Amino acid sequence: MQQLKSPAETRVVVGMSGGVDSSVAAHLLKEQGYDVIGIFMKNWDDTDENGFCTATEDYDDVIKVCNQIGIPYYAVNFEKQYWDKVFTYFLEEYKAGRTPNPDVMCNKEIKFKAFLEHAISLGADYLATGHYAQVKEVNGETQLLRGLDNNKDQTYFLNQLSQDQLSKVMFPIGHLEKKLVREIASDAGLATATKKDSTGICFIGERNFKEFLSQYLPAQPGDMVTMDGQKMGRHDGLMYYTIGQRHGLGIGGAGDPWFVLGKNLENNELLVGQNIHHEALFSDQLTAVNMSFTTNEVKENKFTCTAKFRYRQEDVKVEVELTDHNGAIVTFAEPVRAITPGQAVVLYDGEVCLGGGTIDTVLKQGKKLTYVG
C-alpha cells in the first residue's frame, strides 16, 4: 500500500503540542528520512487579562523544536470544532451527572478527524502524534497495540479510532519508554527536553477544576448522606465529585476515611461511606453505549477479553455481549471498584486494543446501581 513509497516521498504531518513526546516523535521521523511537517493545533483560548495564553507559550516551543529539527511548522485552529464536538459534550455529561472523558472525544472528533482531514488536505500520507500507543499492519489490517511503556500506555484514550483512521496514523514513540524519550530529546538538544508533562484536562490545565466548571455550569449544593440516609454534611454540587473519590469531602471525626459512593440526582444528594472497599463501590457488570471497534470486523456477538474501566487501571477479565444500537453488556470475572458512568470501557485482546465504548449503567448481580448514574 502506501508503504511502497520511500520515506523521502512520504509526507507525515506531526501533531505537535509543544511537549516532549510530540517533539521526539517529529525528531525520530525526520531522522528516518520522512518529509515531516509540524503542526500545532489550537483548540482552546485561555488568554488571561495579562495577555498570557498557554497556547502561545506552547506554540513558541513548537517553533523552537521544529527549527532545531529542520522542519516547517504551521498552526491550525479548531476552537470552533472543539467547542461544538468536545466541550459541549463535556458539559452535557456533567449536567447528566456523569463523568465525561474529553480526551477520548478529542481524539475521536478532533485529532484523528478534523486534524487528520487537514493533514490530508496538505498532501500528508500519515498523521503522527506523540501518543504512547503502537500500530502494526497484520494481514492488511492495522492493529492498535498498547504502548510499550505500560505505565504510559494511552490506548485507553484512542479506543474510538476506526480502522480507517488507524490506517493513516503513526505513533513514532509508542515503542519507547518515557525515560528514553526524554533521553532522546536531551541528546538531540530539543528545547522541550526537560519541559514538564502537562497534566489534567487540556483546557483546564493547572487551574482549579471546581472554579473552571462553575463558570459554565451552575452548582447546586446539597446534602452528603450515607447509604442509610444519615446526613454527614454538605456538598458543593454533584458535578464536582466522582465515584470512589476520597479527598475533598471534608467529613471529619474519628474512624476510617470517607469516600464518594454515588449520586442521587433526584434529591441532589451525594452518597458517601467509610472504607475504601465499601461494598457499594463494587459492581460486576456494566452496559456501554457508542461501542466502536478498531478492527474491520468483530468476530462474534459474544466473546471474552480483558477490559479497562479507567486510565492506568489493571486489566480485568470480562465477557462482552454486543447488543443493538452499538451497545454492549460487559460482565466482569470479579467485582470491580468504582466503575464510573461517562468514562470509557476499553477492550483488549492481549496487546491489541479492540475498541471500546462509554459506560452507561453499572450493575451488581443483575440489578442496576441507580446511585451511580
Added chain:
Amino acid sequence: MNRIYLDHAATSPVHPQVIEKLIETLGQAYGNPSSIHATGREARKLLDHAREQLSLSIGAKEQDIILTSGGTEADNLAIFGTAYARNKEGKHIITTQIEHHAVMHACEKLEKEGFEVTYLPVNQKGRISIEDFKHELRDDTILVTIMLGNNEVGTIQPIEEIGEILKNHPASFHTDAVQAYGLLPILVDDLNVDLLSVSSHKINGPKGIGFLYQRKGTKLYPQLFGGQQERKRRAGTENVPSVLAFAEAVSITQQTMKEKQKLYNQFKETMISIFSQENLAFNINGDNEDTLPHILNVSFQGTDVESLLVNLDMSGLSVSSGSACTAGSIDPSHVLVAMFGENANKLRNSIRFSFGYGVTLEDVREAATRTAHVVKRLVK
C-alpha cells in the same frame, strides 16, 4: 523548486544598494549626532542630509520629520501624541474600521482612557464615504486618522477630499501612509495632512526605522522622554546608519515609482487572467481602480485559508492572508469583516499576493499557475 516571494506588503527584501549603504555607514558614521566633536558632527551632517531626502520625498521640510523605530511607533506617536496634547479641546477621534492594528489598537486604548472614537464603515470595495465622514465630524473632534492605502486589499481612501474638508476644522489630520508610500506620489500639502506615517522596511529599506511627518504647528505630546533628539519630540540616539540606508531606499523608490506602478499593474492583470484561464472560481477583494498597484487580494471559493496558505507555502509560494498575524489565531481579517460582514465566506478563503522589488513577470506567471494547481486540488 524556486521560492517565489509575493508578500512584499508584509515586508520587503533589502535593496542591494541599501545594504551597501548600511554596511558602509555602520563602519563610518558611528558618531553620536548630538556630540560636540568632529566625529559627532560628521554623523550629524550625514543624518541631516538623509533627513532632507526623506522630507523632500513628501514635499515637506527637514524639521517636519520625526525619526521613529518604524510605522507602528509613528502611528502611535501621532495618535497618542495628538490625544494627550489636545485633550483639553475635545475627546473625539475619527478613524475607520479598516486601519492597521497600529492605529486601531492605539484608538481602542484611548477609548479605555475616556476618549470617544468613531470607526467609519467602508463599502464593499473597502472605501469610506465622505458623507459619513462629514456626518461624524464634530466641533470636539481633535484627531482624524485615516489610512492612505489599505495594507490588505489595497483600496485607496479619499484623503485629499478629507483634507479639503478639514481645512476649515481644527482637528489634526493623520494618515498612515506605510503601505502607499513609494507606490503613490505623496505631497503633504496636496493631501492637507498634518501627520503622516512611513516605514522603511516596506520599501526595501532596513527594518526598525521609519518617520512621522508633523506639519509645523501641529500639537504633539512626546511619547519617549530623554535626550533632546528630534527637537524633543522623540528622545533616543538616532539610528544613523539605518536612517541613511532608509534614505537610500527612498531615493531608489522615488526614481522607480512610475515603472513599478506599470509593472505591478501588469502583474495583477497576468495573475487574474491565469486564474480565469484555469477556470478558478474567484473574486478580487477591493477596488479595481483606486487601489495600490502592488496588492492583490483574492477570494478562492470553496477553499479554506488555513489549508490554502500551508499548501501554497509547500509549493514554494510565500503569500499571506492579510496582515501578518499570530499563528493559530482565527480572528478573521477586520478589513474583510468591515467590507463583507461577519458571516461572509470570503473571510475564510481570501489570500493576499503583494509584489515588490525583484519579482519578474515569469515569477508571477509561475505563482499563478502553482496557485491554480493548489486551489483546484483543494476545491475538487
